[in-house]
Every structure is written in C-alpha cells, then in structure tokens.
Amino acid sequence: MMEKTVLINCSPKKRLSVSGFIMKCQGLMIRGQKEYFQLRTPADRKPILNALKDAGKVVFVTPLYVDSVPSHVLPFMKEMEEFCIENGLKLKVYVIANNGFIEGKQNEPLMQAMENFCARAGLTWCGGIGIGGGVMLNVERIMIAVMFGLMLLNMGLRAVQGGNVLELVRSFGFSLLQLLVLCCGIIAYALRLAVHINKGTDAGKWYTRIMVPSFIFILFADIFFVIISFFQGGIFRGWFSRFQPDAKCKIITR
Ligand SMILES: Cc1cc2nc3c(=O)[nH]c(=O)nc-3n(C[C@H](O)[C@H](O)[C@H](O)COP(=O)(O)O)c2cc1C
Structure with missing residues (x-):
C-alpha cells in the first residue's frame, strides 16, 4: 500500500498564493492518499501534526521570504521537530520553494535550512525544486x-x-x-519530482524558472511595482511623516 502524502502550503496569503496553486498542481501528480493543508496561523499547526502521524511523506510548498523560510513557518518546524522525535516519525521530506526574483537558485539557502531541519528532526531529506519568477505563475x-x-x-x-x-x-x-512554454521547466521538474515522491526516493535539488529572459522579466516587474506603489503606497506618503508605530507593532522594552 502507498504511504500517505501530506502537502503543506506555507504561504501566509489567504487567497491567490502561488504556493497554494503549485501545491494543487503537484498534488494531481501524486498517487495514493493525500491530505492538503495551509499553514498560516498557530491554529493550523495541530491538525497538520495529527495528519503526519500516519503519513510517509510530507511536501512543503513554500514562498521564499528574505532568502529563507517564512518566519511563521519556523515555530511550526520547531514543534514538528519535537513531535517527530517524540512519536518516532520517519517521514520523507520534499520541498517546493518559489521566489519573486527570476533565478530559482535563490532558493538554495531555504533548501539548506530545510535539510538541516530534517537532520535535527531525524527525518529523511529528499530534496525538491526551487522556482524562480513564481509571481508569474499567478499572472499566468x-x-x-x-x-x-x-x-x-x-x-x-x-x-x-x-x-x-x-x-x-x-x-x-x-x-x-x-x-x-513559459512554464516548461517548472512542468518538467514537477513531473520529475512527482516520480520521486511516488517512489519515495531522493529527488535531489533542482532549480528552474519561468522561461522569460531576465531583462524582460525585470522590466515588467519594475512597471508592475511602480503601478502597485501608486495604489498601495501613495506617491509621496511617508516622506516627512513622524514615526507612529501602530497598535499591533508594540516596541517591547525589558
Ligand atoms: C516579506 C517578503 C519577503 C520576500 N523575500 C524574497 C526574497 O528574499 N527573494 C525573492 O526572490 N523573493 C522574495 N519575496 C517574494 C516571494 O517569494 C514571491 O512573491 C512568492 O511568489 C510568493 O509566494 P506565495 O504567493 O506562495 O506567498 C518576498 C516576499 C515577501 C512578501
């Protein structure tokens, strides 16, 4: 019988996350029992840990934040590490990371962090893929x-x-x-990864990207962010304003 696969979308976005989209597409290529989760808030952690109890494989689908794992995922990894050690879980871990810059190789530090996590938690690191220009998947x-x-x-x-x-x-x-055609690298690597997930074998680390020349990607990204900044950032807003931390952003003094 095939082992259960747990797929975790690690994007904090409620809607239209690239990771969510990739997770669903990758899930279609994985055989056997599957369970899908999104990890956004602390309340999401327990159901995921429970699902891991009878799983054989886990696929983290995550955005790259500041060259690493998004900060809301770190406490979950800590909890998962303890949980796996306590329950003697020997899961196989795969990672699909996507990032905003065009080069998929930017995801390498995140992959290394996940590999280190596996070593500490006694899990089997099975590699995965890093996708550059992930935002374009949403556009597409x-x-x-x-x-x-x-x-x-x-x-x-x-x-x-x-x-x-x-x-x-x-x-x-x-x-x-x-x-x-723009996604041919991503599709090929996703299919390759699915073969490894289905067999439960080591996939190694592979990096790909949206097949758009970098200078075109950067040009369009710049235009996109200039337009967004008018709508969301204002034109001169904040240039001379006094610093006013909002209620949610308290400065903690000891
Ligand atoms: C706080 C934050 C930090 C980010 N840091 C990086 C980064 O270091 N390198 C990069 O290439 N993209 C970075 N990005 C872009 C995201 O990785 C990219 O938009 C990704 O496609 C988001 O995936 P999601 O829709 O699944 O959340 C960052 C985005 C945010 C919001």
Whole structure:
C-alpha cells in the first residue's frame, strides 16, 4: 500500500498564493492518499501534526521570504521537530520553494535550512525544486481564466451573430500553448519530482524558472511595482511623516 502524502502550503496569503496553486498542481501528480493543508496561523499547526502521524511523506510548498523560510513557518518546524522525535516519525521530506526574483537558485539557502531541519528532526531529506519568477505563475493563471472567459463570451456572440467559432478555440489553444512554454521547466521538474515522491526516493535539488529572459522579466516587474506603489503606497506618503508605530507593532522594552 502507498504511504500517505501530506502537502503543506506555507504561504501566509489567504487567497491567490502561488504556493497554494503549485501545491494543487503537484498534488494531481501524486498517487495514493493525500491530505492538503495551509499553514498560516498557530491554529493550523495541530491538525497538520495529527495528519503526519500516519503519513510517509510530507511536501512543503513554500514562498521564499528574505532568502529563507517564512518566519511563521519556523515555530511550526520547531514543534514538528519535537513531535517527530517524540512519536518516532520517519517521514520523507520534499520541498517546493518559489521566489519573486527570476533565478530559482535563490532558493538554495531555504533548501539548506530545510535539510538541516530534517537532520535535527531525524527525518529523511529528499530534496525538491526551487522556482524562480513564481509571481508569474499567478499572472499566468489569471490570464488563462480571463482568456477562457473572453473565448466563451465571443463564442456566445458569434453563435448569435454567426461566425467561425472554431477560430476562437484555435486562438485560445495557441495562447495557452505559449503560456505553457513559459512554464516548461517548472512542468518538467514537477513531473520529475512527482516520480520521486511516488517512489519515495531522493529527488535531489533542482532549480528552474519561468522561461522569460531576465531583462524582460525585470522590466515588467519594475512597471508592475511602480503601478502597485501608486495604489498601495501613495506617491509621496511617508516622506516627512513622524514615526507612529501602530497598535499591533508594540516596541517591547525589558
Ligand atoms: C516579506 C517578503 C519577503 C520576500 N523575500 C524574497 C526574497 O528574499 N527573494 C525573492 O526572490 N523573493 C522574495 N519575496 C517574494 C516571494 O517569494 C514571491 O512573491 C512568492 O511568489 C510568493 O509566494 P506565495 O504567493 O506562495 O506567498 C518576498 C516576499 C515577501 C512578501
């Protein structure tokens, strides 16, 4: 019988996290019993630990934060370390990390942190993949949904007015293919990783990225962040303001 696989989305985002999307896609390629979790708050920790009791493999799908593991994941790792030692769990650990910069290799320090965690917790480190330009996966899935919606709308209009519906399907298929080409490295590595997860073998560490030349990626990322800063940051807001810590951000003095 195949061992149960626990997949953990480590993004703190409630919606539209790249890690959540990758976790669901990777899950489709994994055979046997699977359980999906999101690790956002301390309340999420216990159900995950309980699920680990009868699991054989665990897949952490995480964003890269400040060149490492997101800080809200660290206390969970500490708890998991103690839990695994107490219960004598010998899980196989895989990691899929994604980051904002274009190079997937940026995830190497995170991978090393996870490998060290496995060594301390008595777990088997089985490697994984690091994905650069992860944000683009979100852009792509939104674009696919929008293009699909537009295709259906146009189909409806053409059905009323008359016209070539097949042409619309062909053009949607072509756009889809273009987006898939951008992800070909990620898809290939995810398939390769799935083979290892299914066999329970060491996958090694592999790094890939969205297949966009760096100078184009950086140009679009810059435009994106300038636009976002107008909406979320204001134009000159904060340039001369007094420092006012909000209620949530208390300075602790001993
Ligand atoms: C607080 C914070 C720190 C980040 N640090 C890095 C970093 O060091 N290197 C990097 O390439 N991307 C960094 N990013 C970008 C995220 O890794 C990237 O947006 C990722 O796709 C988010 O995945 P998610 O949607 O699953 O949360 C950072 C993002 C945030 C919010």
